[in-house]
Amino acid sequence: MAQAIRTTCAYCGVGCGIAATPTGPRSVIIKGDEAHPANGGRLCSKGTHLGETVALTGRLLHPMIGKRRAGWDKALDLVARKFRETIERHGPDSVAFYVSGQLLTEDYYVANKLMKGFIGSANIDTNSRLCMSSAVAGHNRAFGEDVVPASYDDLEQADLIVLVGSNTAWCHPIVYQRIQAARAARGTKLVVIDPRRTETCEGADIHLPIRPGSDVALMTGLLAWCDAQGVIDPAYLADHVNAPDGFWDHVRTGHDLWTTAQSCDIDPALLKQFFELFAATPRTVTLFSQGINQSIRGTDQVNAIINVHLATGRIGKPGAAPFSITGQPNAMGGREVGGLASTLAAHMDFAPENVARVGRFWAAPQMATKPGLKAVDLFRAIDEGRIKALWIMATNPAVSLPDAGRVRDALEAIPFLVVSDIIADTDSSAHAHVRLPAAGWGEKDGTVTNSDRTISRQRPFMALPGEARPDWWIITQVARRMGWKNAFAYDRPADIWREHARLTAYQNDGQRLLNLRAQAVIGNDAYDAMDSFRWGGTPFADGRFSTPDGKARLVLTKQMDLQGPLRDWPLTLNTGRYRDQWHTMTRTGLAPKLARHREEPLVDIHPRDADALGLADRDLARVSTAQGNSLFRVSISDGQRPGEIFTPIHWTDQISSGGRTGLLPRPLVDPHSGQPGFKSTPAAVQKV
């Protein structure tokens, strides 16, 4: 049998190490990599069944122009020519890239370099905007830098773990297993804050089923409680944290236990139990995920959590931190190379000195000088005819963006659309003028960064099928054809990695400098053999933050207006994932065993609402919002709060005519991060 290849899971931001042993051209035995720091050999159901997903079913194997197969040269020439002509006629901001947390760091790097340094626009955004951009904005506001101040090891050192807006048992299963192992080993307490009673709540010490969107009220109430009980750390605050004028007056007014319980619609006795536990447990890690980020007040919700940790000095110490857990395998690698329209490489923003520094390093002919359009605004600009050429890489916005029907119309109308993907037919590529076959997991070669900033290798163990090529190769081929041969003269991913490391260290004394400086001269063999590594130490252990005065910042946060039932829309729609599916099921849909967990899209509804609507379990029902409607099978569940329903995000036009959750949410975004709110859309349900 062939030797096992050490690689990283294709799916979530836990970033589990995998030992893949090929048994034939398209078959492989998958095991957990026991030496990987994220998982120590464990895998969840999705990772375990990866071997069933490597067949070529549904693959895009050749470049296509319209419905016709074309050679690479012809397709790449056409893409380069159309982008060049559009830029000449309408300017750099008339084109855009929409990329993905599925891309490897090297892919992400060259896409950013091409758009921000050579085309001269920052109109490159990523589907990670939908996932964790509120955490990025919250970190920047509090710490002066986008730093996750925790690692998975903190889970084993904490005495209390608080999960906010996260069905960790389903969405980050190995993190959940680590939490459960820590509880068994050292009695760690677990509190889950989530409007729904999910699998994550089973066995938790406390579950707080708060009113959706009341997280700022809850966290500010917790801060007020800590203040009143003397749990605030005055020495830490004085030395390391700044508070804006009026901050403490705001916290001390209207955030007593009783008022907070009312705002959150929660039993005051249960709330008091949580507050007392938190106050008594200095080693606390608060993990948060999409329930916090995917909100029109997502950034304030993130900062309300960080405020509590800063004020109680629970940061920069073992087992004490706020911890954003990301959804995708390489959302963090994208952040590191500036994968968002609002950032430059190496976590820099668009301050003039940063623009100049990156421009010098790249010898860029035309640097973008201001942030580009964020995802929802970008597709609005397409709809309004302001973006005339778009390249979508490894993602399916016609399903995943809010108000997806309007996104689909925009893609239909855009003058030139390129989609590079591993899948031949997606809801987005149905509108493409050119489709380019990309390399998939098990064929790609490069690096990814997981939620706790462990950098790992994805390694190939299968040959590229058909004419598929790695994303970095496709992007650099287009760049060269647009006239920038020397700047994109890479032969292998290691060339790009070294340049990324050099740029990270270039005239920039940020914390990541020391670790990545060594990577700047790494040889090809050493890159191939690279073990997973994490940039050093516990962030903020010295109490210094990346602000001009070295102090962290408490942030005045605003509670979202908590709307009651509306006449036409008496329910509130929440959306999310199923345990055994991933995004639009293009990969997980190939593993029959994974389909057994949930065979069809369900709308979860509380028994009281089902009664009022005359719905029985397994009925078909139409879920409607102001944006659109779709059919779902009814699942009556007392895990739902009355008045609230839940639908899954995975189903697409390619799979079924129903279950299209993407058609339903409003395209409203958080004002700081641009992240859309997927968790509380006014909705109605009707029996069909």
Ligand code: SF4
């Ligand atoms: Fe893959 Fe995430 Fe499961 Fe780990 S937890 S095996 S990274 S899907």
